[in-house]
Amino acid sequence: MKSLHHLLLLFVVVFSLALSTSADSHEEFLDCLSSYHPEESNSISRVVYTELNSSYSAILESSIQNQRFSTPNTPRPLVIVTPLNTSHVQTTIHCSKRNGLQIRTRSGGHDFEGLSYVSDVPFVIVDLSQFRSIDVDVENEVAWVQSGAITGELYYRINEGATNVTFPGALCHTVGIGGLISGGGYGLLFRKYGLAGDNVNDAQFVDANGRVLDRRLMGEDLFWAIRGGGGGSFGIVLSWKVKLVPIPSTVTVFSVGRTLEQNATQLLHRWQYVAPNLPNDIYSVVSISTMNATGNGTRTVLAQFSSVFQGSANELMPLMQERFPELGLVRENLIEMTWIESLIFLTQLPDESPEILLNRTYRNTLLYPAFKAKSDYVRKPMPEIALQGLWSQLLEDVATTATLNIISYGGKMDEIPESALPFPHRKGTLYKINYNIGWREEENSNPQRYMNWIRKLYRYMGAFVSKSPREAYINYRDLDIGRNNHDGKTSYKQASVWGRKYFKKNFDRLVYVKSKIDPQNFFRHEQSIPPRFH
Numbered sequence: 001m002k003s004l005h006h007l008l009l010l011f012v013v014v015f016s017l018a019l020s021t022s023a024d025s026h027e028e029f030l031d032c033l034s035s036y037h038p039e040e041s042n043s044i045s046r047v048v049y050t051e052l053n054s055s056y057s058a059i060l061e062s063s064i065q066n067q068r069f070s071t072p073n074t075p076r077p078l079v080i081v082t083p084l085n086t087s088h089v090q091t092t093i094h095c096s097k098r099n100g101l102q103i104r105t106r107s108g109g110h111d112f113e114g115l116s117y118v119s120d121v122p123f124v125i126v127d128l129s130q131f132r133s134i135d136v137d138v139e140n141e142v143a144w145v146q147s148g149a150i151t152g153e154l155y156y157r158i159n160e161g162a163t164n165v166t167f168p169g170a171l172c173h174t175v176g177i178g179g180l181i182s183g184g185g186y187g188l189l190f191r192k193y194g195l196a197g198d199n200v201n202d203a204q205f206v207d208a209n210g211r212v213l214d215r216r217l218m219g220e221d222l223f224w225a226i227r228g229g230g231g232g233s234f235g236i237v238l239s240w241k242v243k244l245v246p247i248p249s250t251v252t253v254f255s256v257g258r259t260l261e262q263n264a265t266q267l268l269h270r271w272q273y274v275a276p277n278l279p280n281d282i283y284s285v286v287s288i289s290t291m292n293a294t295g296n297g298t299r300t301v302l303a304q305f306s307s308v309f310q311g312s313a314n315e316l317m318p319l320m321q322e323r324f325p326e327l328g329l330v331r332e333n334l335i336e337m338t339w340i341e342s343l344i345f346l347t348q349l350p351d352e353s354p355e356i357l358l359n360r361t362y363r364n365t366l367l368y369p370a371f372k373a374k375s376d377y378v379r380k381p382m383p384e385i386a387l388q389g390l391w392s393q394l395l396e397d398v399a400t401t402a403t404l405n406i407i408s409y410g411g412k413m414d415e416i417p418e419s420a421l422p423f424p425h426r427k428g429t430l431y432k433i434n435y436n437i438g439w440r441e442e443e444n445s446n447p448q449r450y451m452n453w454i455r456k457l458y459r460y461m462g463a464f465v466s467k468s469p470r471e472a473y474i475n476y477r478d479l480d481i482g483r484n485n486h487d488g489k490t491s492y493k494q495a496s497v498w499g500r501k502y503f504k505k506n507f508d509r510l511v512y513v514k515s516k517i518d519p520q521n522f523f524r525h526e527q528s529i530p531p532r533f534h
């Protein structure tokens, strides 16, 4: 009894100490910020928000993409800074470091695990939503884009300058450029031109000491690491010089659904052999969901086969008839449109005008606001029997909101060496699977049954996907596969468990880069690259 009392007392003391430390460092942090900006014109106070500012909550929530991390129990930042200038970023780094606060950098807020706006130690968000200018140089086929821009804004601005070029970025237009390129970044054109990260010529970066570095100053190791090594590990990338790539005036899309009764199993089985070998001009995805079978009230699986082809319907039709006659495409399934329209079509945006690409806060009503997602890479076709097992998991009652997106690799992705960028999922990868299960915000207090379901599915799939390591996409962040210690002291061995899944052998070079640029491990989170010798 007595010892319990002592323990409680100790707890109270430690707890109040922790509280007062965080309150003090918070005040000192604000003082530190204001002391750095003597001239009114560049004052940082215009972009500093604490819980006392009326717009704090609105700014915090503005880009939270996964409502799983927007509950009454989710830790909130002490301060949000929305920089307008490089000096605002430098000052925030300096003052955070001095006062022992962690920084979380947010560009578009799409991190699957909310790492850009949640931390369980006292923290500051550097929110780059106002740091998003875009400078397109049509003549030289390049653009400078600040990290806080979303991909839709970049597509829109390029399209204003020239309709025959674009950037090979994400499908989803609200994804932030900062996080996208930091993790590689794939989209409609990746089988033709590679990842977003494969198409970057230069960058502006701020390190833990507040130094601003471009490619020449940072050197090739760090320039390599920031294009695929995952956001939040090395510093803050301010902007990127990206390459533009040609697009034709007409592209062709199709999207046809096949249920189990319409041979979805055999078709998906066949697709595994066909899609990775299609010409580079084709983006091919199969989206799996379940639906009510007509009439008798049982559910069935729906496989939606969708493609975007960089060319005309007259070229695509014979190609599909030759390569994938089983799908039974007819001419009426093919629709010609512009590249921008194909993006809007494939992501099922309701509004056909390109202006929707500028809407940063747009939320697709087809997606559930809260979700858990995971990923796999497949290097050997799955047998039909394995697909049957997958269907029985999807047809469980809990899984009505589950979806799988199966995205074909091959093409240009096979030609780029595994070590060219930290992103290693290149030659020999047939496709990537993205597993997703969503729920309504009201269910956020107890999403456990959904979490259990997707974890069980992931265990089942282990037998059929890449092994040693079981590969995963860093930009589909998944803390189930491993996480760092809270104290910032994570061993190489521990981190390499998740590190090898995301980066394979490239993990070692990332650790080397981290040890050089941020040996004190100032920039860190649950899955940041640890420095060596910790």
Ligand SMILES: Cc1cc2nc3c(=O)[nH]c(=O)nc-3n(C[C@H](O)[C@H](O)[C@H](O)COP(=O)(O)OP(=O)(O)OC[C@H]3O[C@@H](n4cnc5c(N)ncnc54)[C@H](O)[C@@H]3O)c2cc1C
Binding pocket: 065, 104, 105, 106, 107, 108, 109, 110, 111, 112, 115, 116, 128, 147, 148, 169, 170, 171, 172, 174, 175, 176, 177, 178, 179, 180, 182, 183, 184, 185, 186, 187, 230, 231, 232, 233, 235, 236, 237, 238, 475, 476
């Ligand atoms: C609805 C949806 C659709 C998606 N579609 C695609 C897709 O088509 N293609 C694809 O490849 N991925 C896609 N993703 C995944 C997406 O690429 C990643 O979630 C990506 O990290 C998001 O970038 P962000 O800037 O929006 O996210 P944020 O949450 O802002 O950042 C993600 C990570 O990067 C860090 N970070 C952000 N900005 C910077 C910076 N400037 N400097 C350093 N670190 C930074 C953050 O701290 C965090 O760790 C999608 C995700 C969602 C939720």
Ligand SMILES: *[C@@H]1O[C@H](CO)[C@@H](O)[C@H](O)[C@H]1NC(C)=O
Binding pocket: 045, 046, 047, 048, 049, 050, 052, 053
């Ligand atoms: C937030 O409130 C503080 C204190 O009232 C003020 O100094 C600061 O300018 C406010 N921030 C913004 C962005 O209005």
Ligand SMILES: *[C@@H]1O[C@H](CO)[C@@H](O)[C@H](O)[C@H]1NC(C)=O
Binding pocket: 041, 042, 084, 085
């Ligand atoms: C800071 O950014 C603002 C807005 O982009 C701009 O008006 C101002 O000139 C910049 N100040 C400096 C010192 O760069």
Ligand SMILES: *[C@@H]1O[C@H](CO)[C@@H](O)[C@H](O)[C@H]1NC(C)=O
Binding pocket: 162, 164, 165, 245, 246, 247
């Ligand atoms: C795009 O069109 C412009 C003229 O409108 C032309 O100068 C340029 O070469 C074209 N670029 C590509 C990649 O086709």
Ligand SMILES: *[C@@H]1O[C@H](CO)[C@@H](O)[C@H](O)[C@H]1NC(C)=O
Binding pocket: 261, 262, 263
């Ligand atoms: C399904 O495949 C079988 C044989 O493989 C074929 O006879 C049948 O017509 C197909 N059904 C549909 C709906 O395409």
Ligand SMILES: *[C@@H]1O[C@H](CO)[C@@H](O)[C@H](O)[C@H]1NC(C)=O
Binding pocket: 292, 297
């Ligand atoms: C499917 O059927 C269930 C039960 O009959 C019903 O609650 C649900 O709304 C239906 N879903 C759709 C998409 O029609």
Ligand SMILES: *[C@@H]1O[C@H](CO)[C@@H](O)[C@H](O)[C@H]1NC(C)=O
Binding pocket: 261, 293, 294, 295, 296, 297, 298
């Ligand atoms: C329900 O209908 C589908 C066809 O839509 C059929 O394949 C299935 O066997 C039927 N189920 C039952 C229980 O009758």
Ligand SMILES: *[C@@H]1O[C@H](CO)[C@@H](O)[C@H](O)[C@H]1NC(C)=O
Binding pocket: 359, 360, 361, 362, 363, 364
């Ligand atoms: C952006 O989209 C959301 C719907 O997701 C809508 O409520 C909002 O009005 C849109 N904003 C603009 C500026 O169109």
